[in-house]
Amino acid sequence: MPTHFVIMCETQKDAMEIYDILKPYLTKRGLELALDKTRVIPITEGFDFLGFNVRRYKTAQGEKLLIKPSRESVKKTKRQISERIRALNGNNVGKVIEILNPVIIGKANYWSPEVSKKTYQNIDRHIYWCTYKFLRRLHRNKSSKWIKAQYYKTDRTGQSKRKYILTDPVKGSQLKIMAWTPIVRHTLISHKASPYDIILKGYYQNRDLKEFIRNNIASRQKLAKQQGYKCPLCGTSVTDTEEKLKVKQKIPAVHGGTQQYKNLQLIHQNCNTEYYKRFPEKGAIPNQKQINECCKTIKNMKLAASI
Numbered sequence: 001m002p003t004h005f006v007i008m009c010e011t012q013k014d015a016m017e018i019y020d021i022l023k024p025y026l027t028k029r030g031l032e033l034a035l036d037k038t039r040v041i042p043i044t045e046g047f048d049f050l051g052f053n054v055r056r057y058k059t060a061q062g063e064k065l066l067i068k069p070s071r072e073s074v075k076k077t078k079r080q081i082s083e084r085i086r087a088l089n090g091n092n093v094g095k096v097i098e099i100l101n102p103v104i105i106g107k108a109n110y111w112s113p114e115v116s117k118k119t120y121q122n123i124d125r126h127i128y129w130c131t132y133k134f135l136r137r138l139h140r141n142k143s144s145k146w147i148k149a150q151y152y153k154t155d156r157t158g159q160s161k162r163k164y165i166l167t168d169p170v171k172g173s174q175l176k177i178m179a180w181t182p183i184v185r186h187t188l189i190s191h192k193a194s195p196y197d198i199i200l201k202g203y204y205q206n207r208d209l210k211e212f213i214r215n216n217i218a219s220r221q222k223l224a225k226q227q228g229y230k231c232p233l234c235g236t237s238v239t240d241t242e243e244k245l246k247v248k249q250k251i252p253a254v255h256g257g258t259q260q261y262k263n264l265q266l267i268h269q270n271c272n273t274e275y276y277k278r279f280p281e282k283g284a285i286p287n288q289k290q291i292n293e294c295c296k297t298i299k300n301m302k303l304a305a306s307i
Contacts (some may be wrong), residue, residue, distance in 0.1 A: 108181035
């Protein structure tokens with residue numbers, strides 16, 4: 001399997017000498033450089049690497065190295081989105097949202113450690129026009145005003161004041177907005193930091209929090225922050241990436257519950273399963289005493305499993 005890597009040097013002379021330095025190192029491991037894919041490029045010219053463009057720019061504050069999503073990566077993403085939407089012709093809007101959301105979230109997370117805000121806005125514009133064309137084909141005899149009134153709603157979670165979000169009129173699901181993804185720089189773990197060092201517990205909790213923010217949309221981040229980043233059912237952290245999370249309604253929809261923040265909780269998937277074993281969604285709404293007893297049981301189960 002080919003391995004891709006970049007070596008930064010001070011001068012072009014140093015870069016040319018790297019060939020001879022690398023050769024014995026690679027030969028010892030049964031590897032060799034693919035000369036047709038190896039180049040020496042000035043950083044001011046820039047180069048593409050794993051979907052990003054690395055280049056030093058001249059700015060008013062002096063020279064600055066910026067890493068952005070590459071043009072080819074952006075074009076490929078747009079093409080992928082367009083093709084998926086075209087393949088869904090004849091389906092309902094709910095299916096379009098279901099197919100596009102993982103693509104939007106995945107790409108946004110991949111680009112999020114670097115300079116990507118303008119790219120997010122670019123992709124969001126592309127998605128808007130592609131989905132709008134999809135709706136025009138779906139409702140050939142309907143006016144633009146009717147389509148917008150039927151399918152474009154304000155943010156139902158209260159996360160933003162955006163008025164035109166593609167919304168499934170049946171289930172109420174909404175298309176993700178890439179520009180809502182925060183830019184979070186990646187920080188390497190200190191070479192002396194061990195996850196088994198109790199003194200560094202706060203250090204790793206902070207890293208878990210940053211990773212949680214990078215991998216979750218703003219609505220989930222807001223719920224987690226409101227809960228002190230703890231699961232309301234078991235009391236343990238929701239920033240631990242080993243456990244899957246689920247957004248749960250305090251009052252289920254079958255009992256009149258809404259998708260507003262005040263009626264939502266971010267909980268562990270396993271905790272959610274245990275909760276609904278005791279209180280089925282379509283059953284009677286439990287009182288606070290019953291909920292407290294359930295939470296205590298779930299917490300003890302999790303504690304026992306960790307021993």
